[in-house]
Amino acid sequence: MRLAAAAFIGGAASRLLPASIPFRFFGTAVVYHLLAWIALCADPQSVPRFAGGLGWPLAALHLVTLGVLAMTAIGASLQLLPVATRQPVLSRRWPAAIWWLYTPGVAAVALGMGIPAPRLLAGGAVAVVAALAAYALLLARNLIGARGMPVVIAHGWAALASLIVVLASASSLAGAYVGFQGFARGMALAWHVTFAAYGFMGLLVLGLSYILVPMFALSGAPNERRARVSLSLAVAALLLSASAASGVAPEALRIAAIGTGAGAVALHWWLMSVALKTGMRRELGRSLALVRIAWFMLSASLVAALGIVLAAPFDGIGALFGLLLIGGWLLTFLLGILQRIVPFLASMHTAPGTRQPRTPSSLTAERPLAIHFSCHLTALAFLAVAILADSPWIAFAGAVLGTAGALAFGTFFAIVVRRMSIPGVNGKRREAPAS
């Protein structure tokens, strides 16, 4: 007989990576999150009418997408998928090697975009593409060996296919800066934006939500058939969008893609609402408030996309679409989930030598999260107003608030890491029935 909480970490068949692996991805994401907001502070004049092109806004965008979103997705999926799909961790060296390749690659890409320095950008892109390709292989091996959770696995495969499109289009776009001729720029850009945000990251988020949201709410698994319909609609929307970008009936297919994507989102939203309404745990705090806001922003991004297709008479529609999609949907969702899974994973790693693991609540510092919550949402609101009013000053104020929020989030993360290394008493417990 043995104390299970202390034993499961070190077991030969453990499905947990060493804490240093997921936490290095999460910690780096926290740092790049701060750098992204600082990069936005560097050139607020370009923010309200941003429509692509080298400079600090593009660097900020990629610090978020590559440095925060993909970085966290790699750490979370490499850790959560083996746990959820009942298989041992396949490799401990590969995730670490991916981090060593990916992290400086992202820095080079962002710096190359910001300065700008096309050769630095291209060199960084080579490292990023190589690291993401290695991650794709690890993800594929995890998905092949998975048992159970067919809906999550199906989302994983669709996200993986999207990642391949993202890597091909990114190589073409980055190569163009150093004279390499790949796909037509307009087509590559459309594929890149759609398959990176709605495809790779979007489908990974929707798939992992079918594990995470019921787990947080303590509800039953979402209806599998409806989740499959949602996924089918999402994949159909991506294919319609890709066809439109290739020049086949662009306006009609883009409108059809947005309509189909809206159907996928509505169904997913409904499944998540059922999970939250039927769960044992009703009070989910700030983290779920961010997730709910993110779901709304996802819907709003589709409305903005429709505005772009219908050539809405507003110069900032592209920037607004990017803000809603990346800042409003993906970043807000991820920060909401991250503040919940970081203490949870930390508590799973605090057992060695102790008789009781630290509780997630005893590892969480609420004050920095409260500051981050206010700053993050206010920053997004300021950026939206800056785009609507074409005001660089309001954009700068938003970027400063975002920087303050990122600092607060970094403080929360640092406190979790510090507390997980200190054996201590679990001071507070969730309300439980009395003996």
Place this chain on the structure above:
Amino acid sequence: MNACAADGPLAPARRWVEADGVHIDVRGLQPPGPLVAILELVESIRDATPVIVHHERDPQLLYPELAEIGWRAVRLDAEAGEVRLRLERVP
């Protein structure tokens, strides 16, 4: 011992009572069904009665949740292919 006699709507796991505690068999449930079923049972117990869990794998996500409500898990010997745990309130 004072546990809910009937399964909750979210947790169609088999439960029965033996001398060593309330047993729950969550094998075959789709995640997070086992987690929900176990916590639903644990939170319904008002005294020091232990819970014996019959699982098909080590429920790693359960341990932080148990710690949060002042319970812990002890691994018991079991047949091949089964993970058996005794859950008990931390004194």
